[in-house]
Amino acid sequence: MAGGFDKGAYHCAIQPIGSVTLNEYSLQFLGVYLLGSLVRYRPQIWQHAISKSVTATSPADDRSLMLVEKFIDDVLISFPKLIVNLMDMKNNY
Numbered sequence: 001m002a003g004g005f006d007k008g009a010y011h012c013a014i015q016p017i018g019s020v021t022l023n024e025y026s027l028q029f030l031g032v033y034l035l036g037s038l039v040r041y042r043p044q045i046w047q048h049a050i051s052k053s054v055t056a057t058s059p060a061d062d063r064s065l066m067l068v069e070k071f072i073d074d075v076l077i078s079f080p081k082l083i084v085n086l087m088d089m090k091n092n093y
Helices: 024-041 043-051 062-091
Strands: none
Touching (some): 024 043, 024 062
8 A cells, every 4th residue: 555644645556566565656756757857868759749749650649648747747746745744754753
């Protein structure tokens, strides 16, 4: 199970990767890192996805854009809460 750093947070089941169990914040951090690498090292792929442009060799890529936008919205909501709660936990010890 994952979740719980956030007061009243949702709980969800996350399957172990190999024999390692990662929480949702680790997976979100990994996802943000991968998106940052895509933007930096493969900007043509990123530009094609966000511009919804169509070329002769590649159709518009709307499906992945909606998924990325939802993922970024979730990260922008959950990460600040995580940091505040961790700072509160540190102050209590």
